[in-house]
Amino acid sequence: MTQTLRIAIVMGSIRDGRLCPAVTDWLMTELGQFRELELSLIDPADIPMQTFADPLAKPILEGMRRELAAADAFILVTPEYNHSYPAALKFIIDSAYEEWQTKPVGFVSYGGVSGGIRAVEHLRQVFAELQSVSMRDAVSLANVWELFDEQGQLIDPRRPQRTLHKMLEQLGWWAVALRNARAADCLTPRLSPKGAGLRLSCT
Template sequence: MSTELTHQDAPLRVAVIVASVREGRRGPAVADWFLRTAGSHGGLELDLIDLADVSLPLEMPGWGSAPSPAAAAALADVSPRLAAADAFVVVTPEYNHSFPAALKNLIDWHGAEWRAKPVGFVSYGGLGGGLRAVEQLRQVFAETHTVSVRDSVSLHGPWSGLTEEGEPRDVAVSEGAAKGMIGQLQWWGRALRTARATAPYAG
């Protein structure tokens, strides 16, 4: 019984992924704000993965084949961090009604690391606030057997909607949205962590 309680009470390990790698990106500022906001909720162990610091291979292996030694070396840091996570939060802009190629590359290089875990989204960009990128990501993550939580955080026009310190100008609305998304992520994260520990996922 004590082991079960310890497992249930353990902090939820959340990998926060900064999707944009472009020069001049606002992703790190948005991620910093989210990390501060999420850190105030308690019960979370946050791991920031900035794709600008990850040298992802550009060529995918053949179906069913193992990565080349060079690709395996490039993935050696990021893959274990994804595998250790109980949940994910993707911080993404919207590029041409979609999401960054670096993020798709990260998703495609991994399989079991995503399965039967929840993912939430913090998006930003223009009048749409990155929502079209999020809608596409929901379809992509569904294919990896990842559960996307319903609520998301959408920051509209980050170049004018964020202060120089990276804080949203409409703090009440943004923090309210973050609270709702984090609550759902925690519920699904704990439920799915228990389910994975109880029985293998049939995926």
């Protein structure tokens, strides 16, 4: 990657004793090695979630939407709760709409034997509806309680690092491609008759 990319990291858990901060800290440290990346962090624990209409939540949600709008790509850090992803993450996703569209999304999941992959599969369906592109490769941390030491560091980060770097290659390609397409207005194509077929054109 040679262009600066703005990536918003979205945490998915607000449970007491959550492991999300440890997983997110590892991710932020890994991403911090790339000078091309500008990172922002969205933590649902900082957002009142009683209702979308909560006056206390409104300015916080507006700030969050600005962060999402400014991002070229997203990485979601999610556990798996009851075969799916947490309600707190759903709240964040549903608090925005256009800000997600035509941008790539990567996933770092964690959990028990599944490593959170069932949560990710549900999220792929959600982001397809939001016209976002989900990355094929995702980081999955199975039996996550055994992977971190007492200082909150991954005991053996080699495999997650390899997968993360592969995902970043995909995320970077899509982020640049879609950013250029949005700038060229190619994502609102005009249908123009040409012979027997139709031609897509960008302004």
